Amino acid sequence: MDIVKVFGTNVKRYRQAMGISQEAFAEKCGLHRTYISAIECFRRSISLENIQRIADALEIDTYKLFMEE
């Protein structure tokens, strides 16, 4: 399991299921659009605090972002 890939893939999948753009989602998280883009493209790691912001913005339990489909 590559946690960066699993996490980025899940963020993208849940975001798209909400039907919102990276930009709108970034605003909902209080993060920058390029930060969301980098996560979804597996180009960066992320801290626990920002993991929580993202899960809150997606309105899902955090652990779901770490489950492989």
Added chain:
Amino acid sequence: MDIVKVFGTNVKRYRQAMGISQEAFAEKCGLHRTYISAIECFRRSISLENIQRIADALEIDTYKLFMEE
């Protein structure tokens, strides 16, 4: 949910279930004992890469570290 508390609590619980000390566990993770101690005491955040190291050392699926008991 406070992700730092949930994560730290779970690391400690799974480590104790393995019956090993912070020091032995830190060595298994390739991390420093003070780093493990700080996580278990909710005193620091942690990157995705180190989350994976810890889950691997605990021999559990990563998402379990984010589930509230």
